[in-house]
Amino acid sequence: MTDKIKNILNEQIREEMYSSNLYLAMAGRLESWNLKGMSNWMHIQAKEEHNHALGFFYFLLDRDEEPVIPAIAAPDLSGIKKASDVFAAALKHEQHITACIGKIYELAKEEKDHALESFIKWYIDEQVEEEANAKEISGKLSLVGDAGSSLYLLDQELAARTFVDFIPGKTAA
Ligand code: OFO
Numbered sequence: 187m188t189d190k191i192k193n194i195l196n197e198q199i200r201e202e203m204y205s206s207n208l209y210l211a212m213a214g215r216l217e218s219w220n221l222k223g224m225s226n227w228m229h230i231q232a233k234e235e236h237n238h239a240l241g242f243f244y245f246l247l248d249r250d251e252e253p254v255i256p257a258i259a260a261p262d263l264s265g266i267k268k269a270s271d272v273f274a275a276a277l278k279h280e281q282h283i284t285a286c287i288g289k290i291y292e293l294a295k296e297e298k299d300h301a302l303e304s305f306i307k308w309y310i311d312e313q314v315e316e317e318a319n320a321k322e323i324s325g326k327l328s329l330v331g332d333a334g335s336s337l338y339l340l341d342q343e344l345a346a347r348t349f350v351d352f353i354p355g356k357t358a359a
Pocket of ligand 1: 202205234235238279280283312313316
């Protein structure tokens with residue numbers, strides 16, 4: 187594995203762990219507003235992000251490289267005042283992650299790292315879903331607004347989300 191690849195994969199561990207902490211912070215903020223269903227959704231999202239980081243962690247190990255566990259910046263929730271702000275920020279963050287994953291794919295092709303090119307495809311597909319999920323909830327929030335019984339019903343809908351413990355490249359699909 188080239189140094190460029192090693193560095194970008196370690197950097198992506200940092201990105202995924204930041205995502206996990208960001209969503210955990212958002213879960214806390216939502217719960218403090220008594221939006222327990224939305225908090226549940228974000229809490230599961232945080233666990234999924236941890237597993238995304240583990241995917242890169244194990245991929246490095248499987249390729250005989252020791253992963254570097256990085257320092258993670260504190261999540262920034264400034265400017266988040268209501269539920270719709272939370273999901274708009276989540277969507278923006280996922281768009282950033284999509285760009286990061288795209289760079290890994292481009293580098294894998296450039297460096298002719300076929301194993302990475304194959305591995306990263308799961309993340310490319312996952313990002314379509316990640317953005318679509320955040321977009322869908324943001325869209326529903328702009329329909330129902332940030333208060334009242336419609337918000338309560340949407341909160342209940344998001345309480346139904348359950349965690350699927352899946353590590354990319356490790357857990358059998
Ligand atoms: Fe790891 O997909 Fe969201 O950030």
